[in-house]
Amino acid sequence: MANLSQEQTCPACGVTVANDVVQFSNGSTGTRARLYARVCQYAKKPECINQDKELIGVVLHEDGFMEAPPIKLG
Numbered sequence: 001m002a003n004l005s006q007e008q009t010c011p012a013c014g015v016t017v018a019n020d021v022v023q024f025s026n027g028s029t030g031t032r033a034r035l036y037a038r039v040c041q042y043a044k045k046p047e048c049i050n051q052d053k054e055l056i057g058v059v060l061h062e063d064g065f066m067e068a069p070p071i072k073l074g
């Protein structure tokens with residue numbers, strides 16, 4: 001078998017995934033979990049390639065699920 005890199009571009013989000021490394025449009029890289037947290041969960045399109053929970057794995061807070069900022073009362 002040829003040693004091809006598995007590069008896919010999500011047609012819904014426009015983000016490239018190569019060998020499970022996500023290349024964001026701003027030049028940074030991340031995991032599928034980060035892509036999901038920041039883009040795919042909002043896109044919610046059936047053609048999105050990053051909807052498989054087993055591939056996405058665990059999404060960490062630092063991947064983009066922002067905690068609600070503390071609200072100052074008073």
Ligand SMILES: [Zn+2]
Nearest residue numbers: 010013040048
């Ligand atoms: Zn996507």
